[in-house]
Amino acid sequence: MQVAELIGSLAAVLTTTAFIPQVWQVWRTKHTKDISLAMYAFFTTGVALWLAYGVLLASWPIIIANCITLLLAGSVLILKLKFG
Amino acid sequence: MQVAELIGSLAAVLTTTAFIPQVWQVWRTKHTKDISLAMYAFFTTGVALWLAYGVLLASWPIIIANCITLLLAGSVLILKLKFG
Numbered sequence: 001m002q003v004a005e006l007i008g009s010l011a012a013v014l015t016t017t018a019f020i021p022q023v024w025q026v027w028r029t030k031h032t033k034d035i036s037l038a039m040y041a042f043f044t045t046g047v048a049l050w051l052a053y054g055v056l057l058a059s060w061p062i063i064i065a066n067c068i069t070l071l072l073a074g075s076v077l078i079l080k081l082k083f084g
Numbered sequence: 085m086q087v088a089e090l091i092g093s094l095a096a097v098l099t100t101t102a103f104i105p106q107v108w109q110v111w112r113t114k115h116t117k118d119i120s121l122a123m124y125a126f127f128t129t130g131v132a133l134w135l136a137y138g139v140l141l142a143s144w145p146i147i148i149a150n151c152i153t154l155l156l157a158g159s160v161l162i163l164k165l166k167f168g
Contacts, residue, residue, distance in 0.1 A: 003140065004137055004140040007137045008137040011133035014130025014133065015130035015131060017126065018122075019127075021123050022120040022122075024120075025118070025120045031117070032118055033118055034110070034113070034115045034117055034119050038106075039103060039104075039106040042098050042101065042105070043098070043099055043102035043103075046095050046097075046102060049095035049098065050095040050099065053091045053092040056087065
């Protein structure tokens with residue numbers, strides 16, 4: 001199980017932090033034309049529901065990972081609405 | 085627990101299918117300039133690791149959700165490399 005936990009943790013770090021370079025790029029360039037509004041609307045809603053799921057299960061890993069992702073994906077969504 | 089399972093399932097459907105409009109937009113426009121290569125490189129790697137985690141745990145929901153996401157996010161990555 002230790003290998004699985006290591007792989008799962010690395011997966012969580014990667015899929016969570018992956019949005020940082022996208023937030024940075026949009027913030028820097030103010031260009032969002034090629035980014036799909038529908039994708040970020042659905043994705044951010046989905047992450048908010050994952051967060052609710054984590055709260056209902058009192059699962060800290062789900063809560064923390066989805067708080068960070070909500071902040072990052074939500075930032076892309078807001079910047080898309082602002083600059084799009 | 086039924087409410088939590090409903091919310092978790094809806095969350096999984098939304099965060100998985102969210103990439104469909106992005107794949108469609110890039111496929112249609114061939115424009116990927118505003119999409120971060122680093123984001124999709126990290127995200128696709130992370131999803132591949134989630135898939136490995138699902139296989140190690142023999143968890144079909146994790147396997148199925150991450151197979152679909154890997155296909156979709158991987159498509160955006162390939163189109164970014166092709167048209168970027």
